[in-house]
Amino acid sequence: MRELLVIFFGVVLVNNYVLAQFLGICPFLGVSKKVDSAFGMSVAVIFVMVMATAATWPIYQYLLAPNGLVYMNTIVFILVIAALVQLVELVLKKYIPGLHKSLGVYLPLITTNCAVLGVTLLNIEEGYNLLQSVVNAFGAGVGFMLAIILFAGVRQRVDTADVPKAFKGMPIALITASLMSMGFLGFSGIVEGIFGK
Amino acid sequence: MKNLKILWNGILKENPTLVLVLGTCPTLAVTTQAINGVGMGLAATVVLICSNIMISLLKNLIPDKIRIPCYIVLIAGFVSVVDMLLNAYLPDLHAALGIYIPLIVVNCIILGRAEMFASKNTVVASAMDGIGMGLGFTLALTVIGSIRELLGSGTLFGVSVTAGLFDPISIFSQPAGGFITFGCIIALVNWLTKSSAEKRKKRSGMACATCAGCDGCKEEGGEEEQ
Numbered sequence: 001m002r003e004l005l006v007i008f009f010g011v012v013l014v015n016n017y018v019l020a021q022f023l024g025i026c027p028f029l030g031v032s033k034k035v036d037s038a039f040g041m042s043v044a045v046i047f048v049m050v051m052a053t054a055a056t057w058p059i060y061q062y063l064l065a066p067n068g069l070v071y072m073n074t075i076v077f078i079l080v081i082a083a084l085v086q087l088v089e090l091v092l093k094k095y096i097p098g099l100h101k102s103l104g105v106y107l108p109l110i111t112t113n114c115a116v117l118g119v120t121l122l123n124i125e126e127g128y129n130l131l132q133s134v135v136n137a138f139g140a141g142v143g144f145m146l147a148i149i150l151f152a153g154v155r156q157r158v159d160t161a162d163v164p165k166a167f168k169g170m171p172i173a174l175i176t177a178s179l180m181s182m183g184f185l186g187f188s189g190i191v192e193g194i195f196g197k
Numbered sequence: 198m199k200n201l202k203i204l205w206n207g208i209l210k211e212n213p214t215l216v217l218v219l220g221t222c223p224t225l226a227v228t229t230q231a232i233n234g235v236g237m238g239l240a241a242t243v244v245l246i247c248s249n250i251m252i253s254l255l256k257n258l259i260p261d262k263i264r265i266p267c268y269i270v271l272i273a274g275f276v277s278v279v280d281m282l283l284n285a286y287l288p289d290l291h292a293a294l295g296i297y298i299p300l301i302v303v304n305c306i307i308l309g310r311a312e313m314f315a316s317k318n319t320v321v322a323s324a325m326d327g328i329g330m331g332l333g334f335t336l337a338l339t340v341i342g343s344i345r346e347l348l349g350s351g352t353l354f355g356v357s358v359t360a361g362l363f364d365p366i367s368i369f370s371q372p373a374g375g376f377i378t379f380g381c382i383i384a385l386v387n388w389l390t391k392s393s394a395e396k397r398k399k400r401s402g403m404a405c406a407t408c409a410g411c412d413g414c415k416e417e418g419g420e421e422e423q
Contacts, residue, residue, distance in 0.1 A: 020372050022226035026305055029221060071281060074299040075273040082266050111269070114222050114303040121299055166388035167380075170218055174380030181373040 004135045006195050007128075011139035013187040017115050018147040019180060024115030028148055029173060031106070033159075038152035039145075044106040046141030048088065049119050052081050053137035056120040057130050077120050082111045115144060151180060200325040207329020213306045214337035215386045220306040223297050224338060225375040231354050234342030235335060236290040240279050240298065242331025245307050247275045249327035252315040268311045273302045306334060337382075344378050345369045 017023040024045070031041045056077050064070055089107045092100035110116055119140045123133040154176050163172050213219045223241070227233045251271055252259075259267045280298045283291040291298065301307065310330055315323040346352055349369030351359040359365070368374045 022222050022372060022375070023300075025221040025225060026219075029218070071277060074277050074280070074302055075270065078269055078273050078302050079266070082269060111265075112303050112305060112308060114300045117303050118296060118300055121296055125296065164384075166384045168387075171380040171384035171387065174376045174383065178373045178376030178380065181371070181376055182368070185371065185373065 002195055004132065006191055007132055007136050008139040008142075009191045009195075011136055012143040012146060013184065014189075014191055016143040016147055016184055017118070017140045018144055019177070019184045021118075023118040024113050024144055027109060027113055028144075028151065028177070029170070031109070032148050032152040032155055032173075035149060035152045035156065037106075038148045040102055041106040041109070042141070042145035042148050044110060045113065045115065045144050046138065048081070048085060048107075048110045049116055049137040049141040050134060051084055051088065052077075052116055052120050053123055053133050054130075055080050055084060057123060057133045060124055073121070073124070074117075078111075078117060081116055081120070085111050115140065147180070147184075151177060154180070200322060203322055203325045204329040204332075207326055207331070208333040208336060211330075212333040212337060212386075213309075213330050214334055215383055217306075217309075218383070219309055220304045220334060221379075222300065223304060224341065225372070225379060227294055227297055228338055228342040228345055228375060228378075229349065229370050230293075230346045230352075231339055231342035233290070233293050234338035234340075236283075236287070237294055237297065238331070238335025238338040240283065240294070241301050241304060241306070241334055242328070243279055244272065244275045244301055245310060245331045245334075246324060246327035248272045248307055248311055249315040249323040250320055251275075252311045253318060253320045253323035256316050264316070265308075265312075268308060269302065272307055272311070276301045306330060341375075341378055341382060344382075345374055349374060 011017070015021060018025065018028045027041055027045070032038050059076060059080065060070075060073060064073055064076065069076075085107055089100070092107075119137050123136055126136070128136055155173060158172055158176060167175070207213070211217055214221075214224050220241070223237050227237045248268070248271055252268060255267075255271075276299060279301070280291075283294075283298065310326060314326045318326070343353060346354075347358060348366050349371075350367075351357060351363075351365040366374075369378065
């Protein structure tokens with residue numbers, strides 16, 4: 001249990017995918033203009049990350065690795081993710097139209113979110129078992145949510161601020177992200193401090 | 198002549214990183230050292246050229262509704278090839294770039310160019326676009342990498358430069374330094390091209406909407422299906 005907590009809090013705070021590992025920067029910069037849409041996007045990301053990990057881990061361990069097809073993993077994983085996103089969209093549309101309406105726009109975007117492909121590949125690289133992988137994927141999603149919602153909140157205020165002309169738009173957003181990333185640096189070591197190494 | 202214009206367009210006028218603000222993940226992640234920036238840029242360039250050529254060759258064969266998955270599989274194939282080649286011949290670079298090599302698959306520059314350029318243009322023009330965009334990406338990564346390496350560890354391409362002048366500012370090797378360097382460079386580009394700054398701002402706002410764009414089309418396509 002302690003081990004799972006270390007993985008979870010480690011990936012949410014210390015190795016935050018967006019602010020420390022640079023995965024999923026595109027949606028982080030693109031869908032963070034409003035807090036509402038940031039929330040919708042991150043819920044969809046958490047969902048797909050967990051599903052994708054639960055699907056790719058067995059495929060890798062029981063299909064690719066025993067047959068010496070490890071070199072195919074990038075192609076197989078991205079196909080699984082693309083198919084999964086389509087499937088999730090169809091299922092949501094049919095059975096939970098309300099949720100589909102609020103998440104629908106964000107779902108197709110997720111195929112090209114490198115955090116999703118990244119988490120599936122990193123789980124294999126780290127040698128996690130299935131449970132650890134799913135916890136890691138969930139934590140990565142929660143970390144993404146934390147970062148993007150905080151960032152969207154700051155950005156809404158920066159929009160109304162008097163920013164030098166050249167810095168308007170993307171540059172000031174990147175500098176905001178830099179300051180947030182510095183803030184997250186403060187978490188390093190905290191997880192080991194609480195749970196023991 | 199026209200092809201040369203396409204080439205320059207990719208390198209300067211529509212630089213994918215600094216003007217269109219695409220492919221930000223590798224831009225920030227691997228640029229702690231200039232040499233990694235060059236390596237990443239060239240790897241992506243190879244994939245971009247190959248995928249642009251293949252997609253413009255196959256543009257009439259790929260059904261419109263499932264084009265995005267087709268493009269992704271093609272791109273993933275080329276990425277796997279590059280991954281294996283780097284692993285075999287440049288193992289140090291392969292280790293330094295790590296997870297970001299397979300992640301070239303989801304680099305929005307490549308899918309974006311496939312969707313916006315290669316699927317509509319001739320093979321030669323698409324190849325030139327691939328070269329131009331790839332070199333533009335490499336150039337931006339090298340510049341960011343050089344700045345971060347110089348400030349963050351006092352070296353340039355591994356050669357010590359600033360020894361005795363100032364102590365390296367280690368924050369520039371950290372993620373925070375990556376964001377701030379990238380932000381300042383985009384601001385500098387905006388400032389240098391002041392006259393068309395408004396137009397550029399509009400375009401950079403579109404940036405992630407573009408990678409969203411190709412998926413947006415897919416969504417429409419998906420709806421048509423039902």
